[in-house]
Amino acid sequence: MNCREKVLELFFEALESTESNLNGELQDNTVLLDSGLDSLGFAILVARLEEELGFDPFVEMEEAVYPTTFGEFVAIYENRAK
Template identity: 60%
Template sequence: MSSRLTITNLIEEIAADHNKTLKPLSDDLVLLESGLDSLCFAILVARLEDKLGIDPFSASEEAYFPVTLGDFIRSYDHAVAA
């Protein structure tokens, strides 16, 4: 499964669990406006670490926070490739 599909599936699952209404998951969707709160993102990052074996945000030396969903997916693709 591509990281994109893994990520979007998980986002939908977490949103449903937490009764959040999601905006359409396009690459230019700003994460803070997606409908998920920071707890949902924390859960997303933890579940992705278990599925993909990576946490690009804790692994990187400098603090990096993706702004859009596209940035978010690319940080995983980048970490997988690295």
């Protein structure tokens, strides 16, 4: 399973565990704040990704980056995995 697939899997898991609903279809240009996942959901997502992938790119960054779209979020994980 590649990094994008893992992020997708755990994104939907976080939606389910927080009883949230996806607002529309999840695409790379989906704005994270409009995705249906709240701050608790994102905390769960990032924690689960760290468990599964073995790293948290946000902790490792020298300069903080805050992705605004789902595609940017995935790209942060994909770039770190390389």
